[in-house]
Amino acid sequence: MIEAIGLVKEYGDHVAVDHLNFTVEKGQILGFLGPNGAGKSTTMNMLTGYISATEGTILVNGYDMLEEPELAKKSIGYLPEQPPVYPDMTVTEYLKFVTELKKVPRKDREQEVERVIEVTQLQEMRNRLTQHLSKGYRQRVGIAQALIGNPEVIILDEPTVGLDPKQIIEIRDLMRSLAKEHTVLLSSHIMQEISAVCDHIMIISHGKLVLSGTPEELQKKANQGENLELEVLGTKEQVNGVLNSVASFKDVIEIPSEKENGYAVRIMSNEDVREALFFAFAKANLPIVKLVRNTKTLEDIFLEATSEAGEPVAEDKTQEESITEHMTKEAAEHDSDL
């Protein structure tokens, strides 16, 4: 449905999107995940033809965005970061204008406006000027606008920003129901949101794709990083002996023990062996003083993946350092003044 091949966007020297490749299949809900400034909005703006790519090809519904922009754009409904509403129009007027803009046949226009108003539950606000709407309602008008004309592909840039929890749940349900007939692409910087709705997740950072897969695949990846922390009152030999009798663990790393006569290890294991360990050590008369299972959430995977690029963290640090430096300098000057 959507195909992006070697997408690049450069702003002067700054590379906002760096050779991004991906495909979205029909009926899929794809989630774009990334911290602020990762290039999510830029990518979406390119996919919808608002800005053009420095390099690369975009195919929407089989149409090249560069060569057949009107046909490609016709298959897309887009909600940008900021809902593109005219403050001096009422909700109905605005949606009517969008039906005209998107070339909905004249006789279907009214019906189409009614349909999207119902789907996004804007009935009560229909005669209000959009400038008098709250952020959440304006967001809904933006979503309604994207649905007009029943486009095959719906692209939503942070659709739940500014909505209250009840509305968020409603919008999530709406997106799931949309996915039955449409292809949905949405972005967010919140992992839970993406994992709750999407059946495919793409994590991008610094304009690059760092991780991609279904939520299950990512969860599996997360599980691989599971470990157990074990602290036993006993010697190294005793502990290792018992451990080997339970199972042959591949990675057993010694970690400093808090107790004087204790011995602590970290065991990498995808399975939960706490029960077996408990009985084994009890049998050997070695008291376990600590047994913790560290699991990873998708959130951890996201944080790991996005900080792996490394650069921003380092940059932040230097900035912080320079700020503290500056502050101490200032303080010193201040002192000398006194």
Added chain:
Amino acid sequence: MIAIYKKELRAYFNSIVGWLFLAFFFAFIGIYVYLYNLVSGSTYIGHALDSVNLMFMLLVPMVTMRIMAEEKHQKTDQLLLTAPISIGQIVFGKYLALITLTGIAMLMVCVYPLILAQFGIVNFAMSYMAIFGFFLVSCAYLAIGLFISSLTESQAFAAVMTFIVVLVTCLADGIANLIPGTAKAAWVTYSVIWLLLAVWMWRVMKNATVAIVVFALGECVLTAVYLAKGTLLEGTVEKVLGAFSIMSVYSETVSGVFELRMPIYYLSIAFVFCFLTYQNIRKRRYS
């Protein structure tokens, strides 16, 4: 395109801007017709229209300042540019709305010769030609305003810039008369203009070296021409400035000489600035 056209027209008449435009328009025309026709006892409306150019300074920025700038400011350009219509249709739809607004006003002006006919003999052919010419002048100015509005996100900036540009075109003849026709004056004038261009280049390209080199090269050529054959520059300032005087072509029409040059001149200006607007929006997608 029709969607955009309807939206723009509705925006004018749903807000105060459209009505204010019409009110000011008729206030201006009314005053000038009173002075040039009723008081001085002339039945030819052309004299009034030819003198009313002051009106453009106020009314053109008023209607064009928001037309492009506001879309960018509100981010509604994201809706328009991702809709299945071309940039050309967007620009043309908007321009057409501007033309219609002025057209409505001009239609009302068409009544004036009929009123004047009550007081004497009116040359209807000349009068309506003058009105038609005036409409074409408006078309040209509105296209310029449209283009300036597309350059910025700020309505205020668009308004001020449009005001200045219209002012310069109105005063071009006057300024030209102030500058002596000698070669030396021409050399100084061109140097200043060239310097301003170089500064603009430096601002846009952010490359001081290129700007300085371009300025130095141009200045050398200019000085060489001045020193070697100063007579070439004599009287050219007046001609160059005269080219900016948009109203002067219209003045000839008013005096009763209708030439095909007049509509072609104004329609070319309108076309060029609509095209520049189109290119400007297109270019923005690449930056």
